[in-house]
Amino acid sequence: MIHKIMPNMSNSYVFVYLILLHSVLNLKGLAPWATRTRMAIVCQTKVTRNANMEKFRNGYLFPEIEKKKKAHMEKYPDAKVISLGVGDTTEPIPTIVTSAMAEHSLALSTPEGYKGYGDEQGNKSLRKAIADTIYGNMGIRENEVFISDGAQCDIARVQLMFGSNMTVAVQDPTFPAYVDSSIIMGQTGEVLEESGKYKGVEYMRCAPENLFFPDFSITPRTDIIFFCSPNNPTGQAASREQLQQLVDVAKRNGSIIVYDSAYASYISDDSPQSIYEIPGSKEVAIEISTFSKFAGFTGVRLGWTVVPDELLYSNGFPVLQDFDRIICTCFNGASSIAQAGGLACLSDEGHKAIRGVIDVYKENARILLDTFTSCGQEVYGGVNSPYLWVHFPGQKSWDIFSEILEKAHIITVPGCGFGPGGEGFIRVSSFNYKDCVLEACSRLRSFLG
Amino acid sequence: MIHKIMPNMSNSYVFVYLILLHSVLNLKGLAPWATRTRMAIVCQTKVTRNANMEKFRNGYLFPEIEKKKKAHMEKYPDAKVISLGVGDTTEPIPTIVTSAMAEHSLALSTPEGYKGYGDEQGNKSLRKAIADTIYGNMGIRENEVFISDGAQCDIARVQLMFGSNMTVAVQDPTFPAYVDSSIIMGQTGEVLEESGKYKGVEYMRCAPENLFFPDFSITPRTDIIFFCSPNNPTGQAASREQLQQLVDVAKRNGSIIVYDSAYASYISDDSPQSIYEIPGSKEVAIEISTFSKFAGFTGVRLGWTVVPDELLYSNGFPVLQDFDRIICTCFNGASSIAQAGGLACLSDEGHKAIRGVIDVYKENARILLDTFTSCGQEVYGGVNSPYLWVHFPGQKSWDIFSEILEKAHIITVPGCGFGPGGEGFIRVSSFNYKDCVLEACSRLRSFLG
Known part of the structure; x- marks a missing residue:
């Protein structure tokens, strides 16, 4: 310049x-x-700075919130700040899982138990357990399951595989990593200051009036459709009919769905927990998922991505083979200790134990939902998801965020951080101790009342 | 097509x-x-396949070797195949380190010990321990240290940060991940079938005749210079004078050095173990390193990258801030369990214990070096590195690889897998049990004799 x-x-x-x-x-x-x-x-x-990095307008959402939290705590050193913000798990991990990880760790000190590099794609036993347990009757084979160190990392790796010449669509609002990784990869143009949207990205509005499902009749074709269900932040799980429509659209347009099922285990009703419950989806969909919210592994770091054999580029080349190449070149497998923990989660007993933890957060979500509802607040989510999506019509998200922080000492997430369609909303997370949630509800009742 | x-x-x-x-x-x-x-x-x-992925000519080197190993074992089911190939650690990890990981795992089952997401950049205590222990008097601050899940992953993330409009230079031969990640990022052109070189990459020949150090007088300026010391595969650690020359060249050209010090802990003489031992290097160099070969963490997955505050793009913007953004968007921190292990490695007692393991591999390297030398073979490395670089003038690397596998049932790595400059060489790894190395040496003496 x-x-x-x-x-x-x-x-x-x-x-x-x-x-x-x-x-x-x-x-x-x-x-x-x-x-x-x-x-x-x-x-x-x-060396010239990467022009794609120059396009970022804001810091990454969650570190931004963390900064505001720190500033608030300096201002009110005696306040007991309750975080219903970043979706970070708080409940201890069942001992059946941590014992497996501890045993694996200790065994690394023995000649029999020591093992160096594992397969880049993950341990066969874990890949098989995921195929069998999570995708039991959906026809997913173990070679199609790639173990990762978390969903966010694999979103970036999937984008790296696709490259810069892709057009993308995202739900609006949605988890920021899809658009952010698109910016980094150069799939977008500059930000449009007025709307906060990035040129070249299709923002598919998901709001109460369309039951939080995109109107595909007005959505131009894109190569990639990112779809998160249950959606983060709106907490909406797409129904079977909606997902069939999504798959049909992808087939008609020759698009690839990148389906994020990070919160699938929070679904209570009969909404599909995987895109592969939909017939024909294996020809059009990648699924990215994680142990983070399923088993409290946010710090342990473990996830997986499914790339079906049937998914082909326009020249007939299997997407799986390019993903395999990315995994071998840019990743070296998830920690073997975390993988031992993941395997324990999928045993009968382990699965039962981690279900118990999920139920704690689901109970929290129910309490929060009751609180907002009883205060007459317009609120969504919280049934099939740990997140509640609370509407404050006519207000700015960051203003609501700041007001709740200032008056109730509660951290939430401003909806606009998930896309322009999130303006006027805040996301409230149920990931916290029950007594903190109860205390937060008491403060929220005062705040809203 | x-x-x-x-x-x-x-x-x-x-x-x-x-x-x-x-x-x-x-x-x-x-x-x-x-x-x-x-x-x-x-x-x-x-969806069109990423044109960059189309440029790959070969599979990733190590999985290729694994395939050949499997085929050999099917052909000779009774042969005791010894791997001196993939640089994979074999010695158990000292209990002081694995106990720390086991304790951390078990604590995740307690309300006091449970912790979800850590900082994306890594735990402060580990960042500080690396700054203090590894970079004691080199002026590296903890905010400049980013914890990763391994060097290979951070090579990819550094490349993602730089983007596609970068020119790169690599030592020839060198670790394949630099060129491979350049291909993925679109920094290269097509492969030149005759030479096996990718257009747009400067291959800086490193051979016995130039003491394995690039001739910068004939190397055009590039934005990025990847430099691995001790080099994988040649086993050569650059001297202080050579590294000063490297830094001077980078300063003169305004280039950024990406310095890979994965094998620094194998240096026995007074060669620098970090680029930051060289005055002025903080303004021109990133350093990527790992616990993999330092502490036997190949399966545990832990590494780090240093991006100094002083390193600036041409517009004055700090590289550190873009790397931080990449880490927050495309990574979510290394496993907290692995980080607990890393911290234990850097305690006085831990460091002493892992030095003992390094010494086992260094003794193996000495035995292998003696064997090749006593057979009159032209051999390099093995002193400041776990790798030996063995010359078979006039022969093809894959032929030597195949012959040694066929006749001695030993896996090596064909030198050409590290770049065209590796043709005629094989890399021999000292990562194996001592008795296997002794048995391999006996077979090698027959083979060479």
Whole structure:
């Protein structure tokens, strides 16, 4: 930029100029990154910053919230802040699972138990257990299951596989990693300042008036359709009919669905827990999932992605083979300890124990839902999902977020952080201890009442 | 391709044609992927395969070797195959480290010990321990240390950060992940069939005649210089003078060095164990490293990357901030259990214990080096590295690999797998049990004698 303005300046002059510019901008609060560069002559490289990274307008949502939380706690050091924000698990993991991980760890100190690299795609036993347990009668084979260190990591790896020349559609609102990874990959244009939307991304509005399901009759074809069900943040699980419609659209358009089922285990009604419950889906869908919210593995890091053999690019080449190449080149398998834990989760006894934990959060969600409902608040989700999606018509999400934090000392997530369609909403998470949720509900009743 | 040949064919005709074509190619052994597509009418999508993925000529090196090993074991079911191939650790991890991981696992079942998401950048205590222990007097601050799930993963994430408009240079030969990730990111052109080099990549020849150090006087400027020391596969650790030259070149050219120090802990002489031992390097270098070969964590998965505050793009923007964004968006932190293990490795007692394991492999390397030397073989490495680089002038690497496998039942790695400059060499790994190494040496003496 500077070089364009003053093409004849030598590099060192440019840099002195830049430093002065930083100082000025910084005083005006316009160049937050200037605070990180030292006010001394340092030598910048001649490497141009990735233009895709320049497109980001905001920081990543959750670290942003964390910053605001820290600032609030400095302002009110005695306040007992309750987090119903970041969807972070709080309940201890059942001992049947942690014992398996501890045993695996200790065995690494024995000649018989030591094992170095595993298969990049994951341990066969775990791949098979996922195919058998999670996808029992859906015809998923173990070679189609790739073990990961979490859904967010595999969203990035799937995007890396697809490359920059893809068009994408996302639910609006939805989990930010889809659009963010699209920006990084160069699949998008610049942000449109007015709407907050990125050029080149189809934002499929999902709101109460369309039962939180996209209107495909007005959605242009894209190569990729990201679809999260139960949706984060709206808490809506798509019905069988809706998912059949999604698969039909993908088939008609020759699109690939990237289906995120991270919260499938929270479904209580007969909504499908996997896209592969829908006939014909194996020819059009990848499914990304995780042990994070299923088994409290947010810190342990374990997930999986299914890429069916039947899924083919337009030239007939199997997508699975490119994903395998990405996994072998850019990943080296999930921690063997985490994988031992994952296997324990899928045993009969383990599965029963982690269901007990899910039920704790589901009970929290029920309590929160009752609270909002009894206060006459417009609220969605909380039945098939740990998240509630609360509407404050006419208000700005960040204002609601700030007001609830200021008055009730409760952290939520501003809906607009999930896309422009989230404006006017906040997401409330049920991931917390029951007594904290009860205390939060008491404060919310005062706040809303 | 088919569409280019027959632009007027309808999609379904094209696909029937494709299936027939697959059958024919498959019979001729020309389309290995055709065996994966079912010989039935399946519905391909209209999504175009990533052109970068199309550029790959070979499978990823190590899975390729694994396939050949399996085929050999089927041919000789009674042979005791010894692997000196993939650099995979074999010695148990000291109990001080695995106990820490087991304790951390078990604590996840208690309300006090349970912890969900950690910081995406890694636990503060581990970041600080790495800054203090590994980079003691080099001025690396804990905020510059990012914890990863391994070096290979962070090579990919660093590349994702840089984007496709980068020019890159690599040592030739070197670890394949640098070029492979360049291909995936679209930083390269097509492969030149004759040389096996990818267009747009500068291959900096590192051979006995230039003491395995690039001749920068004939190397065009690139944005990125990947530099691995001790080098995998040649086993050469660059000297202080050589690394000063590297840093000087990067400064002169405004390039960024991506320095891979995965094998630094194997250095016995006074070669630098980090690029940050070189004055001025913080303004031009990222360092990627790992616990894999340092602590036997190949299956546990833990590594780190240092991005100094002082490293700036041409517009003055700190590289660290873009890397932080990548970590927050495309990664969610390494397993908390692995991180607990990493912290134990860096305690005084832990560090002493893992040094003992490194010494086992270094003794193996010494035995292998003696064997090759006493047979009059031209051999490099093995002193500052677990790898030996053995020259068979005039022969093809894959031929040597096959001959050693066929006659001695020993797996090595063909040098050409590390770049065209590796042709005529094989890499021999010292990662195995001592008795296996002794047995391998006995067979090698027969083979070479």
